Amino acid sequence: MFLTKEEEKMLDGEYGEATRLAMRLIVKVGEALGAQKLININSAQVSGVSYKNIGDPGIQLLEDLVRLGGKSKILSTLNPAGMDIKNWKKMGIPKEFAEKQLKIISLYMQMDILPTCSCIPYLIGNSPKYREHVAWAESSAVTYANSVLGARTNREGGPLALASALTGKTAFYGFHMEENRFPTHYIELKAKLRYPADYSILGYVVGKKIKTGVPLFSYTRMPPDTECLKALSAGLATSGSISLFHIENYTIEAIIKNKQLQDGKSNMERIIVEERDIKPVFEEYKLTTNPDLIYIGCPHASIQEIGKIAQMLRNRKIKGDIEFWVGTAANIKILADRAGYTDIIEKSGGKIITDTCIVVSPLKILGFQKILTNSAKACYYLTGLEKLDVGIATLEEIIKTAVEGI
Secondary structure, X not given: OEOOHHHHHHHHOOOOHHHHHHHHHHHHHHHHOOOOEEEEOOEEEEOOOOHHHHHHHHHHHHHHHHHOOOOOXXXXXXXXXXXXXXXXXXXXXXXXXXXXXXXXXXXXXXXXXXXXXXXXXXXXXXXXXXXXXXXXXXXXXXXXXXXXXXXXXXEOOHHHHHHHHHHOEEEOOHHHOHHHOXXXXXXXXXXXOOOHHHHHHHHHHHHHHHOOOOEEEOOOOOOOOHHHHHHHHHHHHHHOOOOXXXXXXXXXXXXXXXXXXXXXXXXXXXXXXXHHHHHHHHHHOOOOOOOOEEEEOOOOOOHHHHHHHHHHHOOOOEOOOOEEEEEEOHHHHHHHHHHOHHHHHHHHOOEEEEOEOOOOOOHHHHOOOEEEEOOHHHHHHHHHOOOOXXXXXXXXXXXXXXXXXX
């Protein structure tokens, strides 16, 4: 692999031991994947934040990097933690877990990594421009950045994204290369898609069908909004390893490359998605009894979603035996506070939870067994890893389940 003089110095330890170790990891991975060089990146999104996921060995690694002088060289943000950083007691998080989680956040901050604790960095200040190279680890954010923003990133593992943060470098391979960003499958949409949950399931279905590759979706009559696009991104990255998609005449690269895509369409594998592909997933993930926890926000809810939830809950009461959580980023909650959305949701009996997601929080410790959500990603991980009873529904259906007298 070719290295610049500066990169050689980094690898030789002239910029510190933490930088040397991080550079060594990036070079080794790059060489294994056939990269010919490294490139500069503008931001990193680091995963491996929840104590539930990384445990004491993860804390030890972070302590070592801090001791060795590790500092982020670029804008770097964090994935969700295992709890609401400020309001963990209200969640019922045990003190021992909270202390370990707070230590993890502190260690990242000592390396100049921003404690955003959100899976939607693109909505809270870390939003790369078209063709900008980044190194992100959150799978749904990777797919969104590549597809909707037209940025360039591979689906990095947590340690590799952290290494990129500490060096400002990544290996030049995969979706950083223009020739790898063309579609491999044409997805003809015949199903009616109206809600984020529909797009979440669409991504889940297509991910299961093709596993890897780059799907090109036919244009829909109702163009997806931000909420639907992030739901689609999460679904694709969950059941498959899909980090890039295009929508005809809609996403940025599909517009720019329209003629090339149309010329190459005959060579793509064609897949038709109909109502009969979408509906069975609603049946697969269906609760037979009332949930003990309702969760909206996987990926984290935008301010528009929170506003819609508040509107639907205004002057209504959530059933007393149901916990109702809306997960979002801390600075989006500040907007919700100012807009009066938080007050409406809390008066109804719900909570806005920041910094965390039910996929990485210790739900079993908290005693929850039956979860209702509008996220196929949450369903997939909570049933597969946690063995919980999880159902999926549209937001409108969820509110009907949650609210008294409906």
